[in-house]
Amino acid sequence: MRRNFLFMDTVINKVDSKGRVSLPADYRAIVKDLSTEIVCYRSLTSPCIEGCTEELLDKLAVDIETSLDFFSQEQDDLTSIIFGDARRFQFDSTGRVLLTEKLLSHAEITDTAVFVGKGKKFQIWNSENWKKEEDRIRKEALKNRPSLGKGDK
Amino acid sequence: MRRNFLFMDTVINKVDSKGRVSLPADYRAIVKDLSTEIVCYRSLTSPCIEGCTEELLDKLAVDIETSLDFFSQEQDDLTSIIFGDARRFQFDSTGRVLLTEKLLSHAEITDTAVFVGKGKKFQIWNSENWKKEEDRIRKEALKNRPSLGKGDK
DNA sequence: TAGTATATCATGGGATTTTATGGTATGCAA
DNA sequence: TTGCATACCATAAAATCCCATGATATACTA
Numbered sequence: 001m002r003r004n005f006l007f008m009d010t011v012i013n014k015v016d017s018k019g020r021v022s023l024p025a026d027y028r029a030i031v032k033d034l035s036t037e038i039v040c041y042r043s044l045t046s047p048c049i050e051g052c053t054e055e056l057l058d059k060l061a062v063d064i065e066t067s068l069d070f071f072s073q074e075q076d077d078l079t080s081i082i083f084g085d086a087r088r089f090q091f092d093s094t095g096r097v098l099l100t101e102k103l104l105s106h107a108e109i110t111d112t113a114v115f116v117g118k119g120k121k122f123q124i125w126n127s128e129n130w131k132k133e134e135d136r137i138r139k140e141a142l143k144n145r146p147s148l149g150k151g152d153k
Numbered sequence: 154m155r156r157n158f159l160f161m162d163t164v165i166n167k168v169d170s171k172g173r174v175s176l177p178a179d180y181r182a183i184v185k186d187l188s189t190e191i192v193c194y195r196s197l198t199s200p201c202i203e204g205c206t207e208e209l210l211d212k213l214a215v216d217i218e219t220s221l222d223f224f225s226q227e228q229d230d231l232t233s234i235i236f237g238d239a240r241r242f243q244f245d246s247t248g249r250v251l252l253t254e255k256l257l258s259h260a261e262i263t264d265t266a267v268f269v270g271k272g273k274k275f276q277i278w279n280s281e282n283w284k285k286e287e288d289r290i291r292k293e294a295l296k297n298r299p300s301l302g303k304g305d306k
Numbered sequence: 307t308a309g310t311a312t313a314t315c316a317t318g319g320g321a322t323t324t325t326a327t328g329g330t331a332t333g334c335a336a
Numbered sequence: 337t338t339g340c341a342t343a344c345c346a347t348a349a350a351a352t353c354c355c356a357t358g359a360t361a362t363a364c365t366a
Binding site for chain 2: 039044045054057058061064065070071073076077079080081082083084085086087088
């Protein structure tokens with residue numbers, strides 16, 4: 001099994017005229033042991049792209065399968081929203097992926113992409129949006145200390 | 154066994170005058186290791202076509218068998234409605250399947266088909282209907298964040 | 307320590323392959 | 337024969353691969 005399995009750091013890369021972006025080398029290293037692809041989808045709540053390994057989605061698929069009924073409306077909706085939007089992105093020998101118009105426009109990305117590590121997943125932002133978001137998060141954190149809702153495990 | 158066994162993404166393809174549609178390349182890649190065919194049937198609950206591998210139907214058959222009484226009315230109905238409707242669809246060397254009138258009219262598809270990945274299966278929609286459905290689902294999801302009944306890890 | 311070689315990385319551009327899709331030809335059964 | 341399913345070929349657009357370059361970081365050495 002892989003030791004380091006956390007997407008970290010914030011990296012700014014260019015999106016070229018074809019829509020290609022280099023995946024940060026660190027991110028690639030995480031994935032490379034298993035495959036040469038990542039999964040991306042539009043964030044439900046923010047104007048950004050979310051990315052993760054297929055492994056993570058696999059796990060999610062199993063969770064959904066085991067916790068919801070095959071014919072239930074919930075299973076139906078949940079699978080549409082997750083798998084209907086997600087897509088595999090193979091990265092080439094130079095480490096680039098070709099993002100789709102759908103994803104880019106959702107995140108308002110034109111020529112610059114900001115990769116933000118989030119542990120098991122990462123996000124891709126337009127740089128102005130990310131600046132605002134980062135500000136917001138840090139202010140929030142100062143006001144109310146984050147909590148993991150412990151007490152339970 | 155195959156690693157990537159999840160139907161994902163939403164892709165729009167044309168249905169030609171003969172009723173032929175290209176199965177998205179990604180979908181083909183999933184199936185191709187095993188065979189060159191998929192199984193399709195009319196959705197029980199929505200105006201769309203559902204598709205999957207035969208493997209999944211196999212599993213479903215087992216599930217039905219074990220969770221419902223052999224002589225029950227439910228088992229009877231369920232098996233009729235699914236296996237009575239399902240059919241194998243071979244795809245040709247260019248990756249196209251020929252959908253039947255029964256399926257197309259159930260989904261109100263004429264010249265455009267929207268493939269929606271749903272993990273272990275996928276759906277095929279008429280584009281206006283899908284747009285409405287997607288809207289509904291995303292609104293719903295924003296209101297009540299989907300949950301898998303976590304609390305555990 | 308300063309200077310040089312080496313490796314890695316991001317990025318541009320062109321060549322190649324894949325994919326979707328239209329059309330035509332062939333085989334088969336009502 | 338006619339209608340329908342299957343197989344085959346052709347093409348344009350899009351995705352992918354491959355090579356080249358400049359920049360940056362790392363290691364090596366005098």
